[in-house]
Amino acid sequence: MRRRLREVLLFGSDLARGPADTTERRQCYYILAHQYIAAKLNVCNGCWAPCGICTAEELFNKYTPADIGTLKGNDPLRQQFLELAAYLDDYNNRNLNT
Structure with a gap:
């Protein structure tokens, strides 16, 4: 069960271990991934599911950390990752109206 949950949450990646260095921690792919994991856990705990979860899943299925890591700060795709995060x-912090 835990393995299946990890595969569902992390799209087969090593995000559970976290990035190896500080540069990767600041990368917007991981910033979104951590917020996504927290949101999925909130949903599993009975909270309502925000539409951003599906959007994040689409992005994770389409792009890898390597794809996103090369983007410049003003790139629209990079901004999409950060805005969704x-x-x-x-x-996750209950600052949205339900």
């Missing part, structure tokens, strides 16, 4: 952060 901020939205899920608001959800």
Whole structure:
């Protein structure tokens, strides 16, 4: 059961261990991944599911950390990752209206 949950949450990646260095920790892929994991756990705990979860899943299925790590700060895709992470952060901290 735990293995299956990990596969569902992490798309077969090693995100559970976390990034190896500080540079990777600041990478927007991991920022979104951590907010996504927290949101999925909130849903598993009985909270309502925000629409951002499906959007994050689509992004994770389409891009890898290597794809996103090469983007410049003003890249629209990078901004999409960060904006979605901020939205899920608001959800995780109960700052969204239900």
